[in-house]
Amino acid sequence: MRVPLTVADFxxxxxxxxxxxxxxxxxxxxxxxxxxTTTYRELGRRVRAWQAGFDALGVGEGERVAVISxxxxxxxxxxxxxPASGRVCVPINFRLKPDEVSYIVxxxxxxxxxxxxxxxxxxxxxxxxxxxxxxxxxxxxLMRFDVEPRPWSEPDEDATAxxxxxxxxxxxxxxxxxxxxxxxxxxxxxxxHTRVWExxxxxxxxxxxxxxxxxxxxxxxxxxxxxxxxxxxxGAEILRxxxxxxxxxxxxxxxxxxxxxxAAANLDGAVPGRDQVRVxxxxxxxxxxxIARVEEELGWEFQQIYGLTETAPxxxxxxxxxxxxDLPAEERARKLSRAGSxxxxxxxxxxDSGEVLARANVVLAGxxxxxxxxxxxxxxxxxxxxxxxxxxxxGYLNITDRKKDVIITGGExxxxxxxxxxxxxHPAVGEVAVIGVPDExxxxxxxxxxxxxxxxxxxxxxxxxxxxxxxxxxKAPTSVEFRDSIPRTATGxxxxxxxxxxxxxxxxxxxx
Numbered sequence: 001m002r003v004p005l006t007v008a009d010f011x012x013x014x015x016x017x018x019x020x021x022x023x024x025x026x027x028x029x030x031x032x033x034x035x036x037t038t039t040y041r042e043l044g045r046r047v048r049a050w051q052a053g054f055d056a057l058g059v060g061e062g063e064r065v066a067v068i069s070x071x072x073x074x075x076x077x078x079x080x081x082x083p084a085s086g087r088v089c090v091p092i093n094f095r096l097k098p099d100e101v102s103y104i105v106x107x108x109x110x111x112x113x114x115x116x117x118x119x120x121x122x123x124x125x126x127x128x129x130x131x132x133x134x135x136x137x138x139x140x141x142l143m144r145f146d147v148e149p150r151p152w153s154e155p156d157e158d159a160t161a162x163x164x165x166x167x168x169x170x171x172x173x174x175x176x177x178x179x180x181x182x183x184x185x186x187x188x189x190x191x192x193h194t195r196v197w198e199x200x201x202x203x204x205x206x207x208x209x210x211x212x213x214x215x216x217x218x219x220x221x222x223x224x225x226x227x228x229x230x231x232x233x234x235g236a237e238i239l240r241x242x243x244x245x246x247x248x249x250x251x252x253x254x255x256x257x258x259x260x261x262x263a264a265a266n267l268d269g270a271v272p273g274r275d276q277v278r279v280x281x282x283x284x285x286x287x288x289x290x291i292a293r294v295e296e297e298l299g300w301e302f303q304q305i306y307g308l309t310e311t312a313p314x315x316x317x318x319x320x321x322x323x324x325x326d327l328p329a330e331e332r333a334r335k336l337s338r339a340g341s342x343x344x345x346x347x348x349x350x351x352d353s354g355e356v357l358a359r360a361n362v363v364l365a366g367x368x369x370x371x372x373x374x375x376x377x378x379x380x381x382x383x384x385x386x387x388x389x390x391x392x393x394x395g396y397l398n399i400t401d402r403k404k405d406v407i408i409t410g411g412e413x414x415x416x417x418x419x420x421x422x423x424x425x426h427p428a429v430g431e432v433a434v435i436g437v438p439d440e441x442x443x444x445x446x447x448x449x450x451x452x453x454x455x456x457x458x459x460x461x462x463x464x465x466x467x468x469x470x471x472x473x474x475k476a477p478t479s480v481e482f483r484d485s486i487p488r489t490a491t492g493x494x495x496x497x498x499x500x501x502x503x504x505x506x507x508x509x510x511x512x
Contacts, residue, residue: 157181350391
């Protein structure tokens with residue numbers, strides 16, 4: 001017997017086994033009316049209401065439903081509702097500028113656009129055949145409660161479930177096609193490696209649009225785990241939610257855990273969740289100091305993963321092994337700073353040029369409407385990560401540098417090419433190279449190396465302001481350095497690794 005693996009499996013088990021258990025506690029402080037705390041039975045009812053609403057609109061199987069939202073119960077519901085009915089969910093980074101969102105909506109061919117109320121006015125020009133604001137409008141005008149939706153005619157585990165856009169190395173983002181099989185395998189292996197179980201309580205500190213919340217929403221539902229929604233990351237607020245809801249598990253970039261550690265230093269009483277909370281870190285290699293502070297000052301267990309949007313994302317997992325528990329704290333932290341060992345079902349290799357390669361059931365089906373990029377990234381039957389690294393004698397992957405010119409700041413991927421294009425659009429800029437430099441808070445931050453146009457004058461502040469008007473805030477340079485020239489090879493190429501060297505001197509790795 002062969003039964004297709006689809007995202008519907010997770011919520012089906014939740015409704016069957018955990019119907020009366022708390023499913024989702026929505027963010028109370030948001031512009032829309034929060035969804036009342038739901039059980040898994042009520043969550044299933046709401047998911048079917050979304051599906052029946054799409055039926056009424058005439059949105060067919062395979063059509064794309066785009067969602068631009070901060071973390072919310074409604075976004076979480078749509079990650080279940082669209083794919084489980086044979087449609088495709090396109091969760092979009094809410095921090096992007098309107099023209100960037102418009103490109104993604106147009107490129108994906110979305111027939112439905114759902115927008116967070118806070119983004120309604122800024123994204124007023126972003127539309128599709130059907131456009132709704134999440135909240136009162138979707139509750140009253142779209143969702144069809146207690147109407148049985150049309151079932152998916154032919155469930156197929158190889159069908160595209162979500163399209164997640166990533167900046168990659170090009171100015172235009174690429175749409176990563178995740179199949180139901182990709183998502184299913186990632187959710188199950190992620191839950192296994194992090195040891196999710198029925199007594200956990202999860203806090204959504206990670207943006208749900210990031211690799212569908214790294215696939216956590218699916219595995220959590222399958223095990224009946226209560227999910228607490230956090231709209232915006234704040235260290236002190238995370239500590240309050242841990243205390244209020246008994247949170248035991250969270251995921252996020254190093255900057256999130258730095259914020260929590262800093263907030264905990266100002267607490268009057270004990271840190272909540274000590275010896276009960278475990279945090280999963282990814283998005284950028286964490287500094288050893290961050291790892292040590294999480295475990296020593298918070299008393300929380302630190303785990304690390306490595307992966308990409310193209311890999312659903314889990315490729316490696318790192319958790320202190322029983323044989324390493326008695327090592328000195330500094331040595332444990334050093335071991336935890338490695339990307340990790342291959343997750344179940346993942347095969348890793350390193351090319352002759354030092355690029356990390358992967359084979360797994362979590363690797364993307366392809367880039368949406370971009371066969372050339374798909375062929376390139378899957379050349380030779382291996383996924384080419386674009387990251388440089390090596391595998392040590394314990395079988396652990398260590399990331400050392402990026403083959404691609406992608407800057408990861410606060411867990412967000414930023415294309416240096418895109419930023420360069422924006423800086424260069426300033427009339428006073430003659431040449432520019434954008435690189436990532438080490439930053440204690442964000443891991444990396446963006447520096448623009450600028451040669452002024454002949455006879456022109458411009459300040460650092462003017463260039464930064466110019467970029468902030470045209471790019472999402474996190475993509476704008478945080479510093480500008482003026483130079484007389486930018487060295488190039490004989491063929492005119494800029495060797496960015498040479499430009500980065502002075503800033504990374506003294507750092508063992510060329511990523512932070």
